[in-house]
Amino acid sequence: MVYNFDELVERKNTDCEKWDNCRERFGRDDLLPLWVADMDFKTPDFIIDALKRRLEHEVLGYPVRPASFYSAVKNWLHRRGWETDTQRMCFSPGVVPAINFAVNAFTDAGDKILINTPVYHPFMHAVNNHGRTLVKSSLVNSGDGHYTVDFDDFEKKLADGVKMYIMCSPHNPVGRVWTLDELKKTGELCLKYNVLVISDEIHSDLIFKPHRHIYFASISEEFARQTVTFIAPSKTFNIAGLSSSIVYSDNIVLHEKFKKFVNNLSVSAGTVFGDIALEAAYTHGDNWLGQLLEYIDGNFEYVMDYLDRYIPCIKTRKPEGTYMMWLDCSGLNMTSSQIHEFMVSKAGLAVNPGRLFGSEGELFVRLNVATQRAVLMKAMDNLRNAIKQKNG
Numbered sequence: 514m515v516y517n518f519d520e521l522v523e524r525k526n527t528d529c530e531k532w533d534n535c536r537e538r539f540g541r542d543d544l545l546p547l548w549v550a551d552m553d554f555k556t557p558d559f560i561i562d563a564l565k566r567r568l569e570h571e572v573l574g575y576p577v578r579p580a581s582f583y584s585a586v587k588n589w590l591h592r593r594g595w596e597t598d599t600q601r602m603c604f605s606p607g608v609v610p611a612i613n614f615a616v617n618a619f620t621d622a623g624d625k626i627l628i629n630t631p632v633y634h635p636f637m638h639a640v641n642n643h644g645r646t647l648v649k650s651s652l653v654n655s656g657d658g659h660y661t662v663d664f665d666d667f668e669k670k671l672a673d674g675v676k677m678y679i680m681c682s683p684h685n686p687v688g689r690v691w692t693l694d695e696l697k698k699t700g701e702l703c704l705k706y707n708v709l710v711i712s713d714e715i716h717s718d719l720i721f722k723p724h725r726h727i728y729f730a731s732i733s734e735e736f737a738r739q740t741v742t743f744i745a746p747s748k749t750f751n752i753a754g755l756s757s758s759i760v761y762s763d764n765i766v767l768h769e770k771f772k773k774f775v776n777n778l779s780v781s782a783g784t785v786f787g788d789i790a791l792e793a794a795y796t797h798g799d800n801w802l803g804q805l806l807e808y809i810d811g812n813f814e815y816v817m818d819y820l821d822r823y824i825p826c827i828k829t830r831k832p833e834g835t836y837m838m839w840l841d842c843s844g845l846n847m848t849s850s851q852i853h854e855f856m857v858s859k860a861g862l863a864v865n866p867g868r869l870f871g872s873e874g875e876l877f878v879r880l881n882v883a884t885q886r887a888v889l890m891k892a893m894d895n896l897r898n899a900i901k902q903k904n905g
């Protein structure tokens with residue numbers, strides 16, 4: 514089946530965070546929303562059909578998760594090169610909740626937790642909100658938008674009593690897909706200083722050629738023993754509204770500890786629809802995903818070409834993974850607040866200010882391109898016209 518990602522879908526007035534929460538988040542509701550990691554495409558037919566079939570049985574009592582749910586996860590990961598054990602999978606109602614659970618389950622108040630900034634901001638909240646100590650190691654921008662870990666700084670911080678490292682792989686917002694070499698270096702240092710790795714791999718299906726995602730825990734038994742991995746179909750298939758994710762660890766002690774924590778909070782039930790959607794996605798999603806990636810790749814090319822031709826003062830680099838573009842707006846010669854104000858008031862765009870992800874992002878904005886090309890074209894034209902007006 515061929516999917517049409519150009520099909521426009523009216524999302525305004527559907528109680529949708531991305532389109533209906535702009536007034537609250539940005540002060541206006543007449544903006545083109547290209548912010549939160551949510552795609553404007555229809556959820557694929559095989560998920561909708563599975564949900565509809567379940568609804569035909571008009572009783573929605575407590576569900577149990579069938580063995581086929583876990584097999585679907587295992588088979589999806591197997592097709593992507595990682596052999597897992599269904600006995601080591603644990604359900605969580607979302608990855609951000611799972612990271613918060615992990616912080617509480619595996620560390621104590623005051624413990625140091627390391628992150629690589631700029632990074633998905635809920636990592637910082639998960640550390641700060643539970644009274645742990647946030648330690649940051651800045652990624653290094655080689656100047657052309659390619660970011661790498663500063664391993665000297667990373668090691669120095671790990672050596673200073675860090676208990677947990679929260680990794681973002683692929684990395685949101687800088688779009689890196691970490692190489693085997695980089696992952697090995699990271700893992701060896703975490704083993705050396707006995708630091709637990711919390712590996713958020715929610716974007717692991719959103720990878721663009723020639724890059725290849727390597728599940729951190731798949732690299733060696735030692736890494737697997739030191740790691741808890743988080744995956745979900747929510748970004749890949751745009752089903753974040755169904756709150757379903759998987760937490761995996763080959764280490765039985767970590768697995769049991771996490772499972773106990775989640776059970777004690779009574780949040781392991783999830784919803785019948787979340788379970789059905791996850792299983793359908795991981796069972797039938799390969800073809801749809803292949804087409805989605807091609808479409809998003811085309812959106813990346815469109816934005817890069819447009820910036821190059823018409824807005825050369827804004828620079829970007831093609832993401833290796835995720836559907837987020839990280840735009841370097843330093844050429845606008847504005848402060849961080851002025852850039853944000855300009856994007857909202859002059860260009861009519863709701864984009865995430867880069868400073869949200871750490872001070873390294875002050876002069877950047879994050880652009881979500883998982884939308885129809887026509888929406889993106891309008892957004893780029895808005896931006897070009899706003900800059901023309903600014904420059905008189």
Ligand SMILES: Cc1ncc(COP(=O)(O)O)c(C=O)c1O
Binds near residue numbers: 681
């Ligand atoms: C790195 C990362 N982790 C987690 C999430 C959200 O996960 P969930 O909706 O399952 O809590 C996002 C959403 O953008 C993300 O980018």
